[in-house]
Each structure stands twice: as structure tokens, then as C-alpha cells.
Amino acid sequence: MTVRSTCPYCGVGCGVVIRPDGQGRVTVTGDPDHPANHGRLCSKGSALAETLGLDGRLLVPRIAGKDSDWDSALDLVAQRFQHCIAEHGPDSVAFYVSGQLLTEDYYVANKLMKGFIGSANIDTNSRLCMASSVAGHRRAFGSDTVPGQYEDMELADVVVLVGSNLAWCHPVLYQRLAAAKERRPEMTIIVIDPRQTATCALADLHLQITPGADVALFNQLLVALADRGALDPAFLARVDGFDEALAAARRSADAPTGLTERDLAAFVGLWLGTERVVTVYSQGVNQSQQGTDKVNAILNCHLATGRIGRPGMGPFSVTGQPNAMGGREVGGLANALTCHLDIENAVHRQAVQTFWSAPTMAGQAGLKAVDMFRAVEEGRIKAIWIICTNPAVSMPEAARIRRALAACDFVVVSDCMADTDTTRLADVVFPAATWGEREGSVTNSERCISRQRAFRASPGMARQDWRILAGVAARMGWSHAFSWSSSAEIFAEFAALSGVAARLGSDFDISAHEGISPARYEALAPFVWPATAERQGGRFFGAGQFHTPSGKGRMVPVTPAPAPVTDLPFRLNTGRIRDHWHTMTRTGQSPRLSAHLAEPFLEIHPEDARRRGIEPAALVWVYNTHGRALLRALITDRVRPGEVFAPIHWTGETSAAGRIADLVTARVDPVSGQPDSKAAAVDLQAFKAGWYGFAISARAFRPGSDYWALARAEGGWRAELAGRIPPSDWQAWARALFGCPTATVSAVSDPRRGLVRLAFSEGDRLVAALFVARDPVALSRGHVTAALGSAPDPSFLAGQPGRGAPDAGATVCACFGVGVNTITAAIRAGHGLTVAELGASLRAGTNCGACQPELKALIARHRRVPACQPA
Numbered sequence: 001m002t003v004r005s006t007c008p009y010c011g012v013g014c015g016v017v018i019r020p021d022g023q024g025r026v027t028v029t030g031d032p033d034h035p036a037n038h039g040r041l042c043s044k045g046s047a048l049a050e051t052l053g054l055d056g057r058l059l060v061p062r063i064a065g066k067d068s069d070w071d072s073a074l075d076l077v078a079q080r081f082q083h084c085i086a087e088h089g090p091d092s093v094a095f096y097v098s099g100q101l102l103t104e105d106y107y108v109a110n111k112l113m114k115g116f117i118g119s120a121n122i123d124t125n126s127r128l129c130m131a132s133s134v135a136g137h138r139r140a141f142g143s144d145t146v147p148g149q150y151e152d153m154e155l156a157d158v159v160v161l162v163g164s165n166l167a168w169c170h171p172v173l174y175q176r177l178a179a180a181k182e183r184r185p186e187m188t189i190i191v192i193d194p195r196q197t198a199t200c201a202l203a204d205l206h207l208q209i210t211p212g213a214d215v216a217l218f219n220q221l222l223v224a225l226a227d228r229g230a231l232d233p234a235f236l237a238r239v240d241g242f243d244e245a246l247a248a249a250r251r252s253a254d255a256p257t258g259l260t261e262r263d264l265a266a267f268v269g270l271w272l273g274t275e276r277v278v279t280v281y282s283q284g285v286n287q288s289q290q291g292t293d294k295v296n297a298i299l300n301c302h303l304a305t306g307r308i309g310r311p312g313m314g315p316f317s318v319t320g321q322p323n324a325m326g327g328r329e330v331g332g333l334a335n336a337l338t339c340h341l342d343i344e345n346a347v348h349r350q351a352v353q354t355f356w357s358a359p360t361m362a363g364q365a366g367l368k369a370v371d372m373f374r375a376v377e378e379g380r381i382k383a384i385w386i387i388c389t390n391p392a393v394s395m396p397e398a399a400r401i402r403r404a405l406a407a408c409d410f411v412v413v414s415d416c417m418a419d420t421d422t423t424r425l426a427d428v429v430f431p432a433a434t435w436g437e438r439e440g441s442v443t444n445s446e447r448c449i450s451r452q453r454a455f456r457a458s459p460g461m462a463r464q465d466w467r468i469l470a471g472v473a474a475r476m477g478w479s480h481a482f483s484w485s486s487s488a489e490i491f492a493e494f495a496a497l498s499g500v501a502a503r504l505g506s507d508f509d510i511s512a513h514e515g516i517s518p519a520r521y522e523a524l525a526p527f528v529w530p531a532t533a534e535r536q537g538g539r540f541f542g543a544g545q546f547h548t549p550s551g552k553g554r555m556v557p558v559t560p561a562p563a564p565v566t567d568l569p570f571r572l573n574t575g576r577i578r579d580h581w582h583t584m585t586r587t588g589q590s591p592r593l594s595a596h597l598a599e600p601f602l603e604i605h606p607e608d609a610r611r612r613g614i615e616p617a618a619l620v621w622v623y624n625t626h627g628r629a630l631l632r633a634l635i636t637d638r639v640r641p642g643e644v645f646a647p648i649h650w651t652g653e654t655s656a657a658g659r660i661a662d663l664v665t666a667r668v669d670p671v672s673g674q675p676d677s678k679a680a681a682v683d684l685q686a687f688k689a690g691w692y693g694f695a696i697s698a699r700a701f702r703p704g705s706d707y708w709a710l711a712r713a714e715g716g717w718r719a720e721l722a723g724r725i726p727p728s729d730w731q732a733w734a735r736a737l738f739g740c741p742t743a744t745v746s747a748v749s750d751p752r753r754g755l756v757r758l759a760f761s762e763g764d765r766l767v768a769a770l771f772v773a774r775d776p777v778a779l780s781r782g783h784v785t786a787a788l789g790s791a792p793d794p795s796f797l798a799g800q801p802g803r804g805a806p807d808a809g810a811t812v813c814a815c816f817g818v819g820v821n822t823i824t825a826a827i828r829a830g831h832g833l834t835v836a837e838l839g840a841s842l843r844a845g846t847n848c849g850a851c852q853p854e855l856k857a858l859i860a861r862h863r864r865v866p867a868c869q870p871a
């Protein structure tokens with residue numbers, strides 16, 4: 001039996017094929033027939049089979065921290081919500097949901113809140129993610145429509161990546177782009193990012209822009225396009241607002257961008273000389289105090305040149321979550337209605353209410369995420385249900401969110417994992433089925449809808465999210481409207497509703513699937529919407545037909561916003577790393593994925609580090625009035641002076657103080673309500689560590705030192721540690737930490753140098769080890785960790801492989817476990833002067849290809865260059 005499904009991670013939406021091996025395990029490979037990936041996968045997709053264990057899964061409903069049963073938990077939630085609504089009105093309750101829900105789950109949550117509870121207080125983590133793109137699309141197109149298709153990136157002559165680290169965040173698209181460039185080296189790729197990222201390995205031009213200056217840059221481009229005769233007058237006849245937008249752009253023509261004249265001229269020159277331009281943008285654009293204006297600054301340039309909706313051209317918002325798009329389609333945002341209808345439009349509301357036979361209908365937009373949690377804080381929202389998201393870690397000013405949830409009357413959380421920073425704050429926790437167990441559909445960045453299919457039963461009592469929602473809805477008295485027996489029936493209803501919406505002018509129309517049978521739903525192949533009797537997929541707007549009342553597109557006048565005023569010296573940028581997904585509840589289960597970057601870090605420029613006395617690999621406090629985080633210093637000129645970067649993935653479960661969103665400002669874009677997550681003002685202070693440590697253990701353990709970061713390792717766990725004052729008895733400390741009071745110990749120590757090394761064995765198996773030093777611990781972590789569970793050899797405490805067994809170094813290629821030292825040695829020996837050669841000699845980079853940018857960088861750094869050639 002093989003099952004075709006869709007990867008649960010990013011918005012590329014790759015198809016996967018799952019093959020159970022008959023012994024309870026499965027293999028997961030790329031689906032060669034899926035249009036998003038044609039068989040490719042990235043490191044995260046390739047490691048899916050490793051994340052299916054039941055470790056940490058939530059298996060039963062919990063009430064007040066105690067195991068319960070479905071009837072008690074569903075009854076309680078229905079009663080408490082009903083009580084709140086009766087006492088304080090429908091706006092006293094809220095749902096906070098997620099772009100990782102399947103469309104069917106999302107549809108049900110939205111239907112329950114907007115049509116039956118009668119409030120629009122349902123918002124989603126897409127507010128932190130795509131809201132500015134949604135708002136920008138609506139302003140320009142009259143609808144939230146992504147015009148293009150992935151193949152446009154391959155067909156383009158110029159691809160501009162704005163605020164997108166595609167190599168790490170949309171790796172399969174990056175691979176498709178890299179392959180296209182290999183076929184057509186004349187294709188030009190431009191990266192616009194204040195930080196030098198892995199994506200820059202593919203770039204012909206990296207514009208290391210001043211953060212936030214994107215509006216200024218695209219305004220300058222618009223002026224140049226106008227002045228140099230690069231507009232498309234025929235298309236402009238189909239666009240309103242050109243004069244106002246150009247006038248606004250001229251007013252900001254000399255706003256600073258941080259770029260040299262030469263770089264600016266090169267950027268403009270490429271636009272002038274090329275018709276086929278695709279602009280891909282992501283969180284460097286959306287997550288900004290003027291994210292919506294940034295989006296429209298980009299769309300303005302495409303509308304003015306008519307480069308939209310035709311092969312090889314167009315603006316392209318790449319979505320983050322696997323179903324960010326599906327969530328927008330079901331109307332999961334507080335200011336949206338289902339099927340891309342308008343919640344402010346009475347005709348639209350009436351049509352939906354009639355279709356649903358709903359007793360009531362939200363009459364206006366609800367609270368957006370930041371405001372929603374403020375209302376929780378202020379006691380205006382008395383009951384909140386959080387589904388498939390971890391806001392205690394991911395919301396801006398996250399410490400404040402945790403305090404608000406702790407003080408809230410009634411918090412319900414649906415999650416597949418037992419212990420997250422958010423489930424810890426819940427009164428009721430529902431065990432959700434997750435990827436591999438749930439049935440439904442998702443929409444990727446190019447509007448392709450594909451099925452996620454179950455290939456195993458839900459463990460314990462876990463249930464799919466829509467069933468939990470429908471269970472509560474039924475207990476609130478609405479069983480007639482929530483009585484589906486399968487995901488197929490929900491999809492059929494949603495498809496029918498999209499036909500109603502299309503007749504009211506909506507772009508979103510999948511009415512071809514109205515009334516789809518369970519058998520056809522089961523077999524449903526990926527398809528791009530719209531899907532109607534007349535039209536299947538394709539691009540939008542190429543002919544100048546938009547969804548505005550006039551049918552014309554709209555250019556929006558935008559001007560750069562002044563930088564926020566602050567007296568703190570550093571600007572904190574935040575984002576993602578290659579091998580982890582968000583708060584790591586899934587990718588954190590995989591030792592391979594945890595080996596690439598195993599602890600939270602802060603990228604800091606060498607000049608800043610020197611000035612602040614921060615040594616390489618030392619620890620540094622990052623702080624502001626909202627909170628603080630303790631991170632490993634990664635001193636690098638990839639960031640600009642005055643700017644620091646930290647990853648978003650570490651939580652209270654995996655680190656002592658790695659939750660970076662604690663410091664992120666809740667300042668939002670005024671149009672979209674999306675937080676400015678890449679621009680917190682912070683200060684730094686070196687942490688005075690009295691000791692540093694590295695620990696491994698076969699059994700789970702939870703350190704309590706001032707600094708710790710915990711990760712999965714093959715056969716157990718590993719942790720980085722540090723503290724101010726060393727314990728007086730290291731052996732007793734370690735035995736308590738690892739829970740091995742009677743294990744045999746072997747030890748070396750050198751008190752003068754603060755060095756302690758302890759290895760604990762039970763029988764002849766190494767069960768735990770601790771390496772302590774006064775400076776950051778230097779040893780081969782891969783080598784040490786690999787010894788877990790086997791008999792330690794006498795030289796184990798040396799912490800390095802013996803002679804003849806080279807130290808592979810930190811993992812670069814996650815698929816084949818190839819380390820940095822192995823790669824560097826091959827390059828130096830001349831066996832790997834190209835990525836292809838490294839692949840041939842070491843296999844590195846030959847499976848998912850996600851490490852290819854890093855391989856390129858290593859080649860550039862370590863190859864021996866003949867004296868007559870520049871390095």
C-alpha cells in the first residue's frame with residue numbers, strides 16, 4: 001500500500017509518497033507526480049518518517065492538568081463557552097487558529113464562530129505571517145489573489161527575492177530556481193535582504209538594504225520605470241491610481257535605502273531591460289510596521305509595467321505555512337468572510353448566513369491577533385480556544401501573552417503534543433490527530449489544492465480537529481449544521497459555497513467539486529483553483545481584469561515610514577533556520593534535523609562584538625523592556641553593524657531563555673494588523689559564564705542551569721550548558737541531572753583549568769556524559785554523541801576521535817550526515833571544487849539539496865586558488 005499526501009511543513013506544498021514497510025515503520029519520498037515538487041523534497045520533508053514517534057504526544061483530553069475523557073472535556077468547553085456568551089455576549093469568546101489546520105478543520109472553526117456563535121473573534125497565526133500580503137492584494141486587485149504559478153520563477157529572466165530566505169524556507173522552490181538558472185545561466189537573481197543569507201549563494205546581486213527601506217527602494221524603481229519609458233500604457237489603461245502612486249514615489253525619491261548608486265543602477269537596469277520579471281517576497285516584507293505598503297510598492301511596479309499574470313512575470317507572495325492559503329480561502333482571518341467574501345458587505349454576509357442556515361452572523365470584523373490577546377489580558381475575552389498554534393512562543397511580546405493566558409478565565413488548547421509552552425497554560429487540552437492521521441486538503445502558494453491523507457490510525461484518543469470542533473458545536477445546540485461524517489462532506493459543502501461566492505464576484509471558485517463523492521475526494525489529484533465547469537487553474541490578471549468594483553487594478557500611493565524611535569542601540573531581526581519548523585514540536589523529534597544548528601544563537605557583527613566584549617561562542621543576553629533571551633554569540637559579517645539576528649525556534653521546553661518573541665514588539669502594520677517581527681529595539685550584554693558544559697544522555701533530562709539548550713540526538717538527548725557559579729560537586733550534580741545515581745563513572749579533571757569530564761555507564765553501555773570547561777567547550781559533539789548506548793572506548797573522555805578517525809564536525813548535509821570538517825578536507829584536497837564534485841565524492845547535497853548553499857560557501861572559503869586568479 002502506498003499513500004499520497006502533502007508535506008505538513010512549508011507553503012511550497014510538496015507531494016509525498018508514504019510506504020509502510022509492514023513492520024510499523026514508513027518511508028517518505030517525494031511524489032514525482034506532484035506539480036509543486038516533481039519528486040523533490042528538502043531536509044525537513046526527507047526526515048518526516050523520523051518524526052512519527054509517539055514521544056511527547058498528547059493521547060487523552062486533559063482537564064486542569066488531569067487526564068479526562070471526551071464527553072467530560074467537550075461538555076465542559078461547550079458549557080463554559082455558552083455561559084460566557086449568555087453572560088457577556090458573543091464577543092467575550094475567541095478562537096485563535098492556524099495556517100497549519102487543514103481546510104476542512106479551518107472551515108468548521110470559522111463556521112462555528114462567525115455563523116453560530118455570531119462573533120468574528122476568530123483570528124489566526126496567519127496574522128503574524130501573511131496578513132500584509134492579503135491586505136496588499138485586496139488593495140491592488142480587489143481580492144486576495146496570488147496571480148502566478150511556480151513555473152513563472154523558472155520562466156523569468158529576472159527573479160527578485162525580497163525579504164525571503166528561499167534556500168532555507170522554501171527549499172524546493174529554491175531548488176527549482178537553481179535548476180532553472182543552471183539551464184539558463186543568463187537568468188539573473190537578485191536578493192534584497194539586510195542580512196546575507198544562504199539564499200545569496202544563488203544571487204547575482206545582493207542588495208543589503210537598510211531594514212525597512214523596501215518602500216523607498218520600490219518607489220525609486222517606479223520613478224525610474226516612469227522616467228525611462230518602461231511603462232505599459234495599454235495595461236495602465238486597466239489600472240487606477242497611477243498618477244497618485246507615482247507622485248508619492250517622487251516625493252520619497254531620495255529616501256535612504258542603504259544601497260550604493262551602483263547597486264541601485266544595476267537593479268533598475270535589470271528591470272528596464274527585462275520584461276520577464278518575477279518578484280518573490282516573504283516575511284522581510286510582510287512582518288513590518290508598513291508591510292502592506294511594502295507589498296503595494298512591489299505590486300505598483302508590476303502593475304505599471306503590465307508584468308503580471310503572464311508566463312515568467314508577476315509578483316509572488318510565497319506563503320509560509322502548508323495551508324496559509326486555505327485559511328484565507330475559508331475566511332479564517334477576523335476581517336474576512338469565507339470564500340474570499342467581504343465581512344463588511346451585508347449582501348455577502350446574508351448569502352453565507354442563508355447557505356449555512358445560521359441563526360446569526362458576525363456583523364463586522366473581529367479582533368486581530370494582537371488586539372485579541374490584549375482583550376484577553378484586559379478580561380474582555382473570557383474564554384479562548386487555541387488550535388494548532390503555540391502563541392506562548394510565537395506571538396510578539398510573548399511573555400505578556402503567557403501572563404494574559406495564565407490570568408484568563410478559561411483557556412482551551414487543541415494540540416497533538418502534551419507539553420508546549422501554550423498547553424501548559426490551558427484549562428482544557430484536547431488531543432488532536434496530526435499529519436499522517438488526519439484527512440483533508442491544503443492549498444499551497446500557487447493555489448494548488450492537494451490532499452493530506454491518513455496512513456495510520458490516530459494514537460490514543462486523539463481526534464481530528466474538525467471532529468473536536470463539531471463535538472463542541474453539537475453540545476452548544478447546533479448538531480444539525482455540524483453533522484458531517486467525513487472530511488469529504490465538509491469539502492463538498494465548502495466547494496458548493498464557493499459557487500455561491502463566485503456568483504457574488506469572488507475569485508475563489510472550486511464549484512467543480514460541489515457535492516464531490518467520498519470516493520472522488522479520496523482520489524482527488526492536486527489541482528490549481530479556480531476549478532469550475534468553464535475554467536481550470538491558470539494565472540490571473542494578465543488581461544487586466546480585476547476584482548475591484550471598476551474591474552481595474554489599483555496602484556496605491558505609498559511613502560516610506562520613519563524608523564521607530566528608540567534609545568536602544570541594536571535592531572533585532574528574527575527568522576528561520578534550515579532544518580527546524582517553528583516551535584520544533586515536530587522537527588525537534590529528529591536527531592538529524594537537530595544536528596544542523598542545535599542551540600539558539602545571535603548573529604552579531606564583529607565590530608559590535610568587539611565593542612561589547614563578546615567573544616566567539618560566548619553567551620550573550622539580548623534584552624529590552626519586554627523580555628530577555630540568553631543566546632550563543634555567532635560573530636559574523638553576514639549581519640550589518642547595529643543589527644543582530646536570532647532564530648525563532650527555541651521555547652521554554654528546549655531552552656533556558658531562548659524564546660526570542662519575548663523581545664519582539666507588538667507594534668503592528670496599521671492596515672493589516674501584522675506585527676513588526678523583524679525590528680525590535682534591543683541591547684546586548686555579555687553573560688559572565690563561570691563554566692560551560694556539553695551533556696549527553698540516553699534518558700530524557702531537563703537541565704536547570706543559567707543557560708541550557710536541549711536537542712534530540714541519536715539514542716538520546718544532548719544539551720549545551722553554562723552557568724555563573726560551578727557546583728561544588730560535579731559528579732553529584734551530574735548524577736542528579738541525568739538520574740543515574742548508581743551508574744559507573746569514569747572521570748578526568750583538571751581543577752586549575754576548570755576542566756571536568758564524566759562518563760556514566762550502566763553495564764557496558766554509556767548512558768550519559770558531561771564535559772565542563774571554563775571556556776566554551778571545544779570537542780567533537782558528533783563523535784561524543786555517537787557513543788551513547790555503546791561501550792565507551794578508553795579514549796572517549798578525550799572528546800575527539802582517535803588518530804585515523806577524523807572528526808566529521810558539525811552536520812552540514814542532514815540527509816547523509818556529512819560534517820563540515822569532512823567537506824572542508826575534501827575541498828582542500830581538491831575532491832570537491834564544485835557542489836557536484838562534493839556530491840560525487842561524499843554524497844553531500846545529493847538528496848534534498850538544502851545544504852547546497854552552505855556547500856558553495858565552504859568551497860568559496862576553502863578552495864585553493866591559483867595565484868593568478870582572484871579568490
Ligand SMILES: Nc1nc2c(c(=O)[nH]1)N[C@H]1C(S)=C(S)[C@@H](COP(=O)(O)OP(=O)(O)OC[C@H]3O[C@@H](n4cnc5c(=O)[nH]c(N)nc54)[C@H](O)[C@@H]3O)O[C@H]1N2
Pocket residue numbers: 010011129162163164165166168169170192193194195197209210211212213214282283284285288319320321573574575576577578579580581582678
Ligand atoms: N526551515 C523552515 N522553513 C520554513 C519555516 C520554518 O519554520 N522553518 N516556516 C515557514 C513559514 S510559516 C514562513 S512564514 C516562511 C518564512 O520564510 P522567509 O520569509 O523566507 O523567512 P524569514 O527567515 O522569516 O525571513 C526572511 C528574511 O527577511 C529578512 N528581512 C528582515 N527585515 C527585512 C527588511 O526590512 N527588508 C527585507 N527586504 N528583508 C528583511 C531577514 O533578514 C530574513 O532573511 O518560512 C516557511 N518555511
Ligand SMILES: Nc1nc2c(c(=O)[nH]1)N[C@H]1C(S)=C(S)[C@@H](COP(=O)(O)OP(=O)(O)OC[C@H]3O[C@@H](n4cnc5c(=O)[nH]c(N)nc54)[C@H](O)[C@@H]3O)O[C@H]1N2
Pocket residue numbers: 098100125126128129130283287320321387388389390391393394395396414415416417420432433434435438465574575576581582583584585586648660661664677678
Ligand atoms: N519573532 C518572530 N515571531 C514569529 C515569526 C517571526 O518570523 N519572528 N513568524 C511568525 C509566523 S510567520 C508564524 S507562521 C508563526 C508560527 O508559530 P506557531 O504557529 O505558534 O508555531 P508552530 O510550532 O508551528 O505551532 C503549531 C502547533 O500546532 C501543533 N500541531 C501540529 N499539528 C497539529 C494538528 O494537526 N492539530 C492541532 N490542533 N495541533 C497541531 C504543534 O504541536 C504546535 O504546538 O510564528 C510567528 N512568530
Ligand code: SF4
Pocket residue numbers: 007008009010011012013014037040041042043044045046170171172173
Ligand atoms: S520544501 Fe520542504 S518543507 Fe516545504 S513542502 Fe517541500 S519538503 Fe516540505
Ligand SMILES: [Mo]
Pocket residue numbers: 128129130320321
Ligand atoms: Mo508563517
